[in-house]
Amino acid sequence: MRIRVPATTANLGPGFDSCGLALTLYLTLDVMEEQAEWHIEHGLGAEIPADATNIIIQTALQLAPDIKPRRLVMESAIPPARGLGSSSAAVVAGIELAVALGGLSLTKEEKVEIAAEIEGHPDNVAPAILGNLAIGAKLEGEDFYVRHLFPNCSILAFIPKTELLTSESRAVLPQEIPFKEAVRASSIANVMIGALLQNDMVLAGKMIEKDRWHEKYRARLVPHLLEIRKIARENGAYATCLSGAGPTVLVFAPSDKTNKLKERLQTIDPDAAILELEVEGSGSEIFD
Numbered sequence: 001m002r003i004r005v006p007a008t009t010a011n012l013g014p015g016f017d018s019c020g021l022a023l024t025l026y027l028t029l030d031v032m033e034e035q036a037e038w039h040i041e042h043g044l045g046a047e048i049p050a051d052a053t054n055i056i057i058q059t060a061l062q063l064a065p066d067i068k069p070r071r072l073v074m075e076s077a078i079p080p081a082r083g084l085g086s087s088s089a090a091v092v093a094g095i096e097l098a099v100a101l102g103g104l105s106l107t108k109e110e111k112v113e114i115a116a117e118i119e120g121h122p123d124n125v126a127p128a129i130l131g132n133l134a135i136g137a138k139l140e141g142e143d144f145y146v147r148h149l150f151p152n153c154s155i156l157a158f159i160p161k162t163e164l165l166t167s168e169s170r171a172v173l174p175q176e177i178p179f180k181e182a183v184r185a186s187s188i189a190n191v192m193i194g195a196l197l198q199n200d201m202v203l204a205g206k207m208i209e210k211d212r213w214h215e216k217y218r219a220r221l222v223p224h225l226l227e228i229r230k231i232a233r234e235n236g237a238y239a240t241c242l243s244g245a246g247p248t249v250l251v252f253a254p255s256d257k258t259n260k261l262k263e264r265l266q267t268i269d270p271d272a273a274i275l276e277l278e279v280e281g282s283g284s285e286i287f288d
């Protein structure tokens with residue numbers, strides 16, 4: 001049995017902690033034979049637990065404590081600590097593992113609620129489970145989600161070699177934002193969503209770049225963001241934004257601009273990986 005969970009990008013600029021998009025880069029988990037103890041082969045080094053304390057297994061056991069230990073083989077093309085939803089993908093894989101082995105019957109919406117409770121915000125877990133664009137509001141005791149198609153465009157992910165922990169990237173954010181500023185920031189997010197729903201990537205792109213919630217505070221941790229944005233604008237892109245808490249930066253562009261953009265972006269940092277991704281439409285899946 002195989003579990004597959006897509007990478008995700010959170011925020012899309014002004015949709016801070018609320019909007020996310022599933023991308024065609026995957027974590028796969030092969031569920032092998034039963035054995036005496038849980039063991040997960042992941043090839044990610046000694047820092048990531050390979051026993052029952054691994055987050056995937058922990059999550060599964062939290063939901064289905066009676067499932068029998070297995071050998072698991074994980075392969076992930078989602079680079080860790082880069083703002084592409086690697087930890088959310090692990091949590092979602094754990095939920096799917098509990099579903100697969102524990103016979104739980106959970107709707108996609110229930111899975112999103114459980115995952116958002118574990119992660120604290122829904123912007124990565126919702127698209128990881130639902131696919132496509134997901135917009136969520138996680139409130140006290142009540143969650144609301146909308147899933148929608150994303151406008152057709154190319155997506156380039158500029159992935160630096162260095163990691164950036166979400167905790168570090170959240171630590172630079174203000175505790176409070178003045179009321180007027182919050183109203184402005186939320187109006188930008190509202191127009192962005194409206195434009196995305198109307199398939200208007202030009203307007204959505206403008207709004208994505210006008211975020212007032214988080215990117216300006218994080219700019220010093222991700223100095224390449226503004227450089228990429230400048231090059232992307234010069235080369236006809238719709239928008240550039242930080243992917244989640246960074247350090248990955250996403251560029252949305254018309255597809256005929258992609259090759260030139262890729263070349264130009266690589267000159268910023270020859271060591272960065274530049275991946276051309278697409279919107280992932282299925283969300284997490286279990287294959288027999």
Ligand code: HSE
Pocket residue numbers: 010011016017018121123124166169170214244245
């Ligand atoms: N919305 C989150 C952030 C995503 O920007 O901090 C990372 O968990």
